Amino acid sequence: MAGRRTRWGWLAAVVAAVVVWGVLSRGGPSPSQAGGERTTPSHAPSAKASSAPPSLPSPPSPPSPPSPPSTKAAPSPSRTTGGGYDPADYAPQVKARAQQAGVSARLVMAILYNEAYKPHDPALERAWQRYKPEAAFGIANMHRAAFEETRSGRDFAHRRWDELPDDRDLAIEAAAWHLHDLDAQLPAHWPGPFDREELLALGYNTGAGNMLAFARGASPGSQARSYLDRLHENWAKAGRAVA
Structure with a gap:
């Protein structure tokens, strides 16, 4: 029990310790001599025989001064175990990976906001993937086939798709290069009503074939339209995050 003991409390503890020591020093029957095993209650400390009197208990230490409030640490660019996050916390990684891939950092960030609708906890993602093998992994919700195709010939070619839940920087890097590959498939001009960023986002969500159909004028279905x-709702805050 936490708290300050009174002087009489300490004295009683010392007297009790000396009495126990005196009894033990005269020698008592061992468990084998007494004909059975001696047990000690789980809630009380066992008495230990010694040739010297027990030392007096030390007075309680003064309470430590309260620690100053900690500042928020910057997110790790690699491994993580948390589920909740704000995509804006990863703006440095988004800007760096988007620049490497030659795509819009604002678009990559908007994609992360679009994909932040579910908890990105590694254990939960793997549990869901065991139930639904075709589920996507990582904060950018990338499917296995897209990752395998994107990583070919890239700096992360040695990495595995099942590492995406643990490594958010890898998820961002793969998403940026996937958008790069989608952009390379767009024609120079298209008759459809969507601009480049809209088509790339639709391609990220529905695949390259559908993206090209939308560029030719096909109408997106309800899921793609949603x-x-x-993307339009997240566009402004994505721009602020990478400004």
Whole structure:
């Protein structure tokens, strides 16, 4: 029990310790001599025989001064175990990976906001993937086939798809290069009503084939339209995050 003991409390403890020591020093029957095993209650400390009297207990230490409030640490660019996060915390990684891939950092960030609808906890993602093998991994929600195709010939070619839940920087890097590869498939001009960023976002969500169909004038279905609507909603804060 925490708290300050009174002087009489300490004295009683010392007297009790000396009495126990005196009894033990005269010698008592061992468990084998007494004909059975002696047990000690789990809630009380066992008495230990010694040839010297027990030392007096030390007075309680003064309470430590309260620690100053800690500042928020910058997110690790690699491994993580947390589920909740703000994509804006990863703006440095987004800007660096987007520049490497030659794509818009604002688009990459908007994609992360679009994909932040579910908890990105590694254990939860793997549990869901065991139930639904075709599920996506990582904060950019990348499917295995897209990752395998994107990593070929890249600096992260030696990395595995199942590392995405643990490594958010890898997830951002793979997403940026996937957008780069989608952009390379767009024609120089298209008759459809969507601009480049809209088509790339639709391609990220529905695949390259659908992206090209939308560029030719096909109308997105309800799911693709919802994804595009969320992109528009997230566009302003994505721009602020990477400004």
